[in-house]
Amino acid sequence: MKILHVDTSITGPASVSRKLSAEIVEAALRRHPDAELTVRDLAAQQIDHLSSAHLAAAQGTAPENAQVREDIAAGRSALEEFLAADLIILGAPMYNFGIPSQLKAWIDRLAVPGATFRYTESGPEGLVGNKKLIIASSRGGFYGPGSPAEALDHQESYLRAIFGFFGITDVTVVRAEGVAISEQARATAIDSARGEIAAIAS
Template identity: 50%
Template sequence: MKILHIDSSILGDHSTTRQLTAAITARLRAAAPATQVVYRDLAAEPLPQFTAAPGAEDAAALATALEQVLAADVIVIGAPLYNFSIPTQLKSWLDALAVPGKTFAYGANGPEGLLGAKRVIVASARGGIYTPGTPMASLDHQENYLKSFFGFVGVTQFDIVRAEGLKVSEEVKTQAMAAAFGQIAALQAA
């Protein structure tokens, strides 16, 4: 198995999503010890912004990002909620992946995703509570966006490990982290 481990939080060692992605990757490696991991820190080394005509260096960086995804069996993504959405560094990475003929194709019946064999596990962290049925649910442009994007490119194995309400109180944070680590412990390698 090949894992692509992506972090995008700007908070470094203080990042909840970095803790969660590390735990997810460790859990998957423990279940399948021969696993290979490629790590990419989008905050430390951001991809260039999406443009119509990238220069040679930018085009090479974007091509490398795409090749890493195409080579992976599992993609573990740290996706904190910033201002109701994902970090700009993560958005730039997703832009590099939306490539006709590589990750999706247009056909007579509309677009068809080409990454159906991939599994994506998102480590989501949120200061507030945005799950469906809550007053803030309509402001979730993070998890819904990621699920839509990866659905568009054909991913059907999509899981979210969520730590939510981290800024509500210490009690809520403790419960949210325990629940997230419980989800991680239950993850299967395949």
Template identity: 40%
Template sequence: MTKILHLDSSPRGQHSVSGRLAGEFIGAWQAAHPDDEVVYRNLGRNPISHIDESWIMAAFTPPAQHTPDLTAAIQLSNVLIEELLECDRYVFSIPMYNLSVPSVFKAYIDQIVRVNCTFKVTENGYEGLVNGKKMLVITARGGIYADNSPMADFDFQAPYLRAIFNLIGVTDISFIHADGLSMGEEARDRRLNRVQDEISALLESW
């Protein structure tokens, strides 16, 4: 049995393109793999807290020395990291906000990227501790940021996500970009049709 972590990061609910596409992927996957388990979080509708000074103190203090306040400060991070490690695969729906990720997803990243929990520092640099996982990121973008496009250098979303998850050991990452959504109805429909084909193809190989 495979355990999948499904995170939505748009606050738009049923109006979210990235959320709808990820939901369709998960639904088709579950239909084909009914024994698999899906753990779902809606970060857009239920934002998690940003890290603060107490969190930082707790993260760099041995657990045996934690005061009750430090234990409370790091509790959410512990829960999210345990959830991340227990799951085998990840499906993240992430709209592009201002060329990058929504702040709610950045808050999630800051909670799970934690030294000696999801990565460690060695004499050779960073070593990821979240190994053997697969990750799918479905994005929604108003413009087009493909490698050969004029806006390619403005994509701070996909490169960042790849880099930060590579750092913690997640290297098998697939991206499906629903882009060009603000470039007219015809272009939008054409692109969404292509994305549906990409999702169908990935379901066969993922």
């Protein structure tokens, strides 16, 4: 088994999503001690957002800028890691009702026609449905199903949509909500998420 662990939070040791994703990885490695683990920290090693230079390169124009060449290679490496993985463990906090821009930049490198999806006469078809995705989700407030702010969730809803577009339907969300309300709410949310991790591990 190959496990890809991706973190995206910019808050370092204070990050709830990092804490939870690390614990999910530990649980996965206990179940699969021989697994091959690849770690990608998108806050520490950012992939650039797509630009006209990237588009030109995709259309066959060799980039003259060395930084663009290096970034295209980094994007290709990210895609190869993703394609090779059986299990993706993704730390994804909610920023301003959506996902971190670093995470969006990474996803943009995965959305490659012929690699993760294709268009057919009957509509788009995902090409990587043989993977499992576990999302460690953290949110300052409450945006879950049935909450008054549910319509503002463009974090988990987007992640389910884009990875579903790639064909991944085996998606589990380990969620810690309300972590910015108070220290007690934060602790309660983390404890609840840890219960979900324990259930997954069993």
